[in-house]
Amino acid sequence: ALKQLTTAAAPLPCARAVPPLLEAILSFVRGARRPSACEDGIALIGDLLSRLKASAPADSQADSHSSLEAAAWLQLWLSLLRGLCSLCLDQQVVARDKALVALQRALLDSELRTLPPPVWAACFEQAVFPFLADLLQQWVSAAPTPARRRSASALADDEQLMWRAVTLFSKAFLHHLSTLLALPEFHKLWLRALQVIEQCIKSPDNEMLLEAVPETLKNMLLVMGTSGVFEEGRAVGDGGQSLVQLTRTMVEGMCPQLSHSPDLVSVWGASRDESG
Numbered sequence: 559a560l561k562q563l564t565t566a567a568a569p570l571p572c573a574r575a576v577p578p579l580l581e582a583i584l585s586f587v588r589g590a591r592r593p594s595a596c597e598d599g600i601a602l603i604g605d606l607l608s609r610l611k612a613s614a615p616a617d618s619q620a621d622s623h624s625s626l627e628a629a630a631w632l633q634l635w636l637s638l639l640r641g642l643c644s645l646c647l648d649q650q651v652v653a654r655d656k657a658l659v660a661l662q663r664a665l666l667d668s669e670l671r672t673l674p675p676p677v678w679a680a681c682f683e684q685a686v687f688p689f690l691a692d693l694l695q696q697w698v699s700a701a702p703t704p705a706r707r708r709s710a711s712a713l714a715d716d717e718q719l720m721w722r723a724v725t726l727f728s729k730a731f732l733h734h735l736s737t738l739l740a741l742p743e744f745h746k747l748w749l750r751a752l753q754v755i756e757q758c759i760k761s762p763d764n765e766m767l768l769e770a771v772p773e774t775l776k777n778m779l780l781v782m783g784t785s786g787v788f789e790e791g792r793a794v795g796d797g798g799q800s801l802v803q804l805t806r807t808m809v810e811g812m813c814p815q816l817s818h819s820p821d822l823v824s825v826w827g828a829s830r831d832e833s834g
């Protein structure tokens with residue numbers, strides 16, 4: 559029955575029908591005993607996302623009715639993304655692997671790059687950032703202790719999942735950077751992203767993230783620097799700092815060795831002298 563509702567030939571269920579349909583799919587995946595059943599359930603969410611894409615809002619809305627439709631579309635889209643995020647936290651390796659692949663496909667969909675900047679901002683603030691926070695919390699809670707042992711393979715699976723999630727976040731942020739830069743308060747979204755990265759770097763007992771996340775951050779900074787993101791010197795913070803100064807201060811606090819990396823000299827530019 560679920561598959562019939564989400565086939566390409568069937569119309570997209572009305573907005574009120576999607577939440578219970580999504581819950582049914584999530585319950586189906588979580589209760590699945592066969593890998594193929596997990597894959598089928600996650601594919602259904604992918605089908606819903608693909609068909610929802612056809613009615614994606616334009617870059618600007620001409621009237622209040624269109625704005626209301628865009629808001630409704632956003633809530634449906636976010637609910638499906640959050641559904642995939644929740645499956646990325648599942649205890650079944652196959653479920654979370656397939657869910658992460660589906661989430662990557664949704665976040666990097668080139669046909670959705672034209673979505674309005676506030677839509678992508680909402681995606682990061684209401685889906686991606688909470689997902690990374692939940693995943694990190696799950697990682698910390700599941701860390702082995704003298705009273706709770708975990709197999710090496712289970713630890714490796716969790717570590718790999720965390721790394722893949724951080725990598726996806728980085729790719730998605732850079733993929734939509736030109737759109738996000740149109741936000742009036744882009745600096746707030748970027749600083750929130752830096753906070754998430756800092757939490758990953760400072761997570762306990764995670765040597766892989768401690769080594770890999772700074773490299774990911776460095777790549778983000780280099781791409782943003784090349785894109786001219788840090789060239790504008792206007793004040794964006796409450797303390798009158800520019801975006802590059804705020805960024806460098808945060809990077810210095812979370813990863814001093816990266817802040818002083820020769821690779822980032824061109825990114826920091828004059829802020830190095832200004833900050834002393």
